[in-house]
Amino acid sequence: MIQTPYLLFLGDAPDMLAAKVAIGIRDWRPDNAVGQFRMEGCKADLGLTDMTLAEAKAAGAKTLVIGVANRGGVISQAWKKVLVAALEEGFDLASGLHSLLRDEPDLVAVAAATGQALHDVRVPEVKYPIANGEKRSGKRCLAVGTDCSVGKMYTAMAMDAEMRERGMKATFRATGQTGILITGDGVPLDAVIADFMAGSVEWLTPDNDDDHWDLIEGQGSLFHVSYSGVTMALIHGGAPDALILAHEPTREHMRGLPGYSLPSLETLRDTALPLARVANPACEVVGISVNTQNMSEDEARAYCAETEARMGLPTTDPYRFGAGKLVDALAAL
Amino acid sequence: MIQTPYLLFLGDAPDMLAAKVAIGIRDWRPDNAVGQFRMEGCKADLGLTDMTLAEAKAAGAKTLVIGVANRGGVISQAWKKVLVAALEEGFDLASGLHSLLRDEPDLVAVAAATGQALHDVRVPEVKYPIANGEKRSGKRCLAVGTDCSVGKMYTAMAMDAEMRERGMKATFRATGQTGILITGDGVPLDAVIADFMAGSVEWLTPDNDDDHWDLIEGQGSLFHVSYSGVTMALIHGGAPDALILAHEPTREHMRGLPGYSLPSLETLRDTALPLARVANPACEVVGISVNTQNMSEDEARAYCAETEARMGLPTTDPYRFGAGKLVDALAAL
Numbered sequence: 001m002i003q004t005p006y007l008l009f010l011g012d013a014p015d016m017l018a019a020k021v022a023i024g025i026r027d028w029r030p031d032n033a034v035g036q037f038r039m040e041g042c043k044a045d046l047g048l049t050d051m052t053l054a055e056a057k058a059a060g061a062k063t064l065v066i067g068v069a070n071r072g073g074v075i076s077q078a079w080k081k082v083l084v085a086a087l088e089e090g091f092d093l094a095s096g097l098h099s100l101l102r103d104e105p106d107l108v109a110v111a112a113a114t115g116q117a118l119h120d121v122r123v124p125e126v127k128y129p130i131a132n133g134e135k136r137s138g139k140r141c142l143a144v145g146t147d148c149s150v151g152k153m154y155t156a157m158a159m160d161a162e163m164r165e166r167g168m169k170a171t172f173r174a175t176g177q178t179g180i181l182i183t184g185d186g187v188p189l190d191a192v193i194a195d196f197m198a199g200s201v202e203w204l205t206p207d208n209d210d211d212h213w214d215l216i217e218g219q220g221s222l223f224h225v226s227y228s229g230v231t232m233a234l235i236h237g238g239a240p241d242a243l244i245l246a247h248e249p250t251r252e253h254m255r256g257l258p259g260y261s262l263p264s265l266e267t268l269r270d271t272a273l274p275l276a277r278v279a280n281p282a283c284e285v286v287g288i289s290v291n292t293q294n295m296s297e298d299e300a301r302a303y304c305a306e307t308e309a310r311m312g313l314p315t316t317d318p319y320r321f322g323a324g325k326l327v328d329a330l331a332a333l
Numbered sequence: 334m335i336q337t338p339y340l341l342f343l344g345d346a347p348d349m350l351a352a353k354v355a356i357g358i359r360d361w362r363p364d365n366a367v368g369q370f371r372m373e374g375c376k377a378d379l380g381l382t383d384m385t386l387a388e389a390k391a392a393g394a395k396t397l398v399i400g401v402a403n404r405g406g407v408i409s410q411a412w413k414k415v416l417v418a419a420l421e422e423g424f425d426l427a428s429g430l431h432s433l434l435r436d437e438p439d440l441v442a443v444a445a446a447t448g449q450a451l452h453d454v455r456v457p458e459v460k461y462p463i464a465n466g467e468k469r470s471g472k473r474c475l476a477v478g479t480d481c482s483v484g485k486m487y488t489a490m491a492m493d494a495e496m497r498e499r500g501m502k503a504t505f506r507a508t509g510q511t512g513i514l515i516t517g518d519g520v521p522l523d524a525v526i527a528d529f530m531a532g533s534v535e536w537l538t539p540d541n542d543d544d545h546w547d548l549i550e551g552q553g554s555l556f557h558v559s560y561s562g563v564t565m566a567l568i569h570g571g572a573p574d575a576l577i578l579a580h581e582p583t584r585e586h587m588r589g590l591p592g593y594s595l596p597s598l599e600t601l602r603d604t605a606l607p608l609a610r611v612a613n614p615a616c617e618v619v620g621i622s623v624n625t626q627n628m629s630e631d632e633a634r635a636y637c638a639e640t641e642a643r644m645g646l647p648t649t650d651p652y653r654f655g656a657g658k659l660v661d662a663l664a665a666l
Contacts, residue, residue: 131559133590190528197527197562225569225612226464229530232555233562257466260611271607278593279558 002094002119002184003062004032007051007086011079013044013068021096022046022067024182028157028172032184034059036067039082044068053082053089063119065181066095073098075107083107087116094119096177121180122188124200131198131237133279138208141330142240143218143289144272146262148227148255150248151291151319152218153179155326158318159244160215162327169212173204175234179217189219189230197230201237213330214238218246222271223263224254235272239279242330243272245313248291249303265311286329288315335427335452335517336395337365340384340419344412346377346401354429355379355400357515361490361505365517367392369400372415377401386415386422396452398514399428406431408440416440420449427452429510454513455521457533464531464570466612471541474663475573476551476622477605479595481560481588483581484624484652485551486512488659491651492577493548495660502545506537508567512550522552522563530563534570546663547571551579555604556596557587568605572612575663576605578646581624582636598644619662621648 008022016023025033026046035051038044051059064086070076075083075097083093087110095101101118102108111118141159143152156172157179163170172179174186187200205214216238220227245268254260263271269285276283288307292300300317308315314325341355349356358366359379368384371377384392397419403409408416408430416426420443428434434451435441444451474492476485489505490512496503505512507519520533538547549571553560578601587593596604602618609616621640625633633650641648647658 133558133587133593135592190526192527193523194525194527194530194563194566195523195560198559222565222608223611225466225572226531227528228569228608228611229562229564229566230527231562232565233527236558236561239558254466259468260466263611274604275555275561278556278561278596 002181003092004184005034005061006032006063006065007053007056007061007091008033008036008046008048008067009064009082010036010038010042010044010046011066011068011070011076012039012041016044018070019044019046019068021069021178021181022065024178025065025067028161028182032182034061037064037082039078053086053091057089057091061091063092063094066093066097069097075099075101075104080106084110087111087114090114090116092117092119094121094181096121096181098122121177122191124188124192126203128192128196128200128203130195131202136205136207136239137210138212138214139241140205140214140216140238141242141244142216142234142238143244143246144231144235144268145218145221145246146223146265146268147221147248147251148224150246150251151289152246154319155244155246155289156215156217158323159326159330162323163213166327168331169209171212171214173214173216175201175204175217175219189234190227194229197233198237201234205238216240223268225257225260232275235276236279240276240283241280242284242286242333243276244287244289244326245269245285246289246291250294265307284333285313286333287326288313289326290315290317292317292320335514336425337517338367338394339365339396339398340386340389340394340424341366341369341379341381341400342397342415343369343371343375343377343379344399344401344403344409345372345374349377351403352377352379352401354398354402354511354514357511358398358400361494362515365515367394370397370415372411386419386424390422390424394424396425396427399426399430402430408432408434408437413439417443420444420447423447423449425450425452427454427514429454429514431455454510455524457521457525459536461525461529461533461536463528464535469538469540469572470543471545471547472574473538473547473549473571474575474577475549475567475571476577476579477564477568477601478551478554478579479556479598479601480554480581480584481557483579483584484622485579487652488577488579488622488656489548489550491656492659492663495656496546499660501664502542504545504547506547506549508534508537508550508552522567523560527562530566531570534567538571549573556601558590558593565608568609569612573609573616574613575617575619575666576609577620577622577659578602578618579622579624583627598640617666618646619666620659621646622659623648623650625650625653
């Protein structure tokens with residue numbers, strides 16, 4: 001569990017794209033971000049207050065989050081001065097980079113001396129159990145995609161925000177680095193040992209109030225041969241009551257697999273639902289989330305309307321048009 | 334890669350059941366077993382020549398394999414004297430126990446001093462790639478089960494033996510501890526990090542002659558919620574040309590999951606085949622392997638005949654009745 005709120009470290013980010021993690025935190029957990037820290041030459045700007053370490057400390061920030069990725073995912077030597085100073089100032093550090101904070105001897109030494117924590121969210125910090133398949137109380141929703149990176153996390157985040165606004169009981173359950181940094185907690189599922197994948201998802205989504213919804217962050221796709229095992233473990237470990245189908249209509253082939261075309265939404269539905277019912281016979285497909293970022297607004301609205309009519313399921317782009325339709329569908333279940 | 338042949342260490346095994354790994358080696362790779370080593374009180378006997386370390390060394394044995402499991406999977410202190418002496422005598426050690434050889438300081442020290450290797454086959458020794466989904470030459474066969482532990486490894490082993498006898502090109506590809514110890518090589522799939530599961534199976538089954546068959550050891554079941562992710566990764570990483578359905582007809586519920594019933598063979602076929610075709614559109618279900626160990630011979634023959642007629646697929650218990658039918662089906666593909 002990472003202590004919130006955060007100071008978002010943007011370092012020397014060459015552009016906004018490099019600040020994806022920080023953008024996610026600002027967009028979905030603005031209360032977690034007291035300000036931003038930019039080094040000389042930084043080309044990213046989140047529109048948050050620029051703060052020194054001391055100012056952020058005074059404003060209540062507890063953790064400096066590396067909200068930027070650089071080429072190769074390494075911890076740049078140029079950042080070290082700031083990271084060391086942050087530890088000295090009493091901040092914990094959190095990172096989702098491939099290179100680990102714990103592999104940097106200087107950071108480890110200063111963290112030990114100051115008593116601060118180093119959080120590498122790519123590395124599981126829990127010894128997860130093997131899944132037992134037992135029925136848990138409370139309800140769970142999972143987005144499954146026709147491909148990787150079609151907006152499954154944003155779908156769950158948008159539904160979570162809408163449900164909280166309506167006063168419904170909901171918790172976003174992070175299963176990837178970005179989600180974990182945004183919320184401060186979760187399971188880095190792609191780094192879990194095979195035998196414990198489904199068990200880690202059960203652990204992440206325990207018994208809860210009958211009217212509480214876990215919105216589980218999806219990963220991979222049953223149709224993406226590199227990562228389908230991770231998706232399968234999410235479906236069986238999560239035992240969802242509701243599935244959302246997620247799709248990006250302009251994608252020409254599976255991400256990173258030029259020889260593989262995307263399945264239709266019908267095929268995704270007919271594949272995922274019977275598998276989900278192994279773990280939860282009551283599971284239903286309740287809606288469709290379309291990532292329309294590469295379409296004009298007219299195209300996007302037309303695509304959603306056509307899909308909704310064809311599939312007989314509420315269809316929207318929850319990031320662009322709001323998650324109301326999808327939350328209505330959950331509430332009606 | 335573990336050096337063969339082996340001396341099979343049975344220790345103080347309380348019964349034959351505890352010697353499962355050694356039995357597998359004797360049954361499937363008799364050439365790998367030059368003899369057995371039994372301590373006082375050992376109740377297991379493989380019918381192999383009892384040898385001292387010196388006798389086994391003279392007979393050509395290169396590795397002492399711990400072919401026995403004791404309660405808790407620990408490395409018994411009573412064994413240590415033999416294990417240390419084996420290293421001193423010039424043997425490598427290999428183990429599939431939960432407790433690792435490498436975590437025993439005395440064994441590590443003696444192995445370092447003597448230059449011998451310690452093989453813990455539960456721990457991956459390779460940095461596997463992420464799966465790329467590219468078509469490989471050669472052919473692959475995978476058994477998928479209605480449940481865990483229904484005979485998938487024995488099916489592949491029996492087919493491998495039959496194919497070699499016929500002079501066909503075949504390689505058993507181990508994906509679990511027992512299979513790895515039997516053959517000396519493989520991927521401990523249940524211990525691989527989630528993101529690399531499918532890639533490890535691609536790595537295990539590389540390009541080969543067009544008429545060569547990899548017989549991939551199956552794991553778990555698409556219908557076993559604890560391990561279905563591992564099975565999914567095998568199906569997509571293995572990209573099989575042929576699937577064998579594996580079933581144990583007397584099983585009353587999924588192994589370790591009292592609330593879960595087994596799927597029918599029809600459901601297994603209709604679930605596994607479309608998923609397999611994502612990675613290999615030419616994939617076919619070619620036969621059915623029935624584990625009849627809990628049936629009389631008459632019952633077993635009747636069950637296989639009825640299943641063969643109902644499913645329209647060659648059906649046999651390859652361990653009890655031979656794998657000929659299943660190999661015929663592969664050869665006809």
